[in-house]
Amino acid sequence: MKQICVFLVIILLTSCEYFNVKKTSSEAILNEELQTFNWNEVDKYPTFSLCDSLSNKQEKKQCFTSILTGHIFKYLQDEIIVVTQDVNDTIDLKLQISDTGGITLLETKIDSLTIQEIPNIDVLLANSLNTLPKIFPGIKRGQQVTTEFILPIIISAR
Known part of the structure; x- marks a missing residue:
């Protein structure tokens, strides 16, 4: 025992x-x-109200960029731009969409020939962003977040 x-x-x-x-x-x-976390991706991209009907994440991103580039093109077409030689350039705009929906132009990469022919191109691009419709910010894990991206714009003036 x-x-x-x-x-x-x-x-x-x-x-x-x-x-x-x-x-x-x-x-x-x-x-x-x-x-x-994948810090380089958001759950929902920034968007405009016109893109709300789309359900796919990639479609919403495409809708956002097409509305943004279309708005910039329309603004530039309404301006009177005179050039002495043909300009064909791709301008890279580094944009930031804040968590409140504000848009800021952080940086532009413009060829020297384009700057020579259109000296105020950076001002025109910045002004085009001031008349955008309301932007809804990107979302990460249910929170509105600040996003940055590069938007290529093709400039063709004759």
Whole structure:
């Protein structure tokens, strides 16, 4: 009987380790979650109200960029631009859509010939963004976020 009691005590002492619960800190959980995020993608791209009827993420992105480029083209067509030689250039606009829906032109990459022929092209591009319809910001995990992207614009003047 004494041997059985000693055996049970030994089993109880060694099995206590199995009942310990390992605690995970909230910082460890946060760090693990942050590493699973793809910070270069949003769940929903910025959009205009005209794009709301589309359901596919890629279609909404295409709708947003086509409305944006169409608006810029219309604005530039309404301006009187005189050039002395043909201009065919692709201008890269680095844009930022804030979490409140505001748009900011961060940077433009313009060829020197285009700047020579149309010296105020950067001002025209910035002004074209001021008359855009309301933009709804991008969404990441249910939160409105600031997004940045590069929009290529093809300029052709004769």
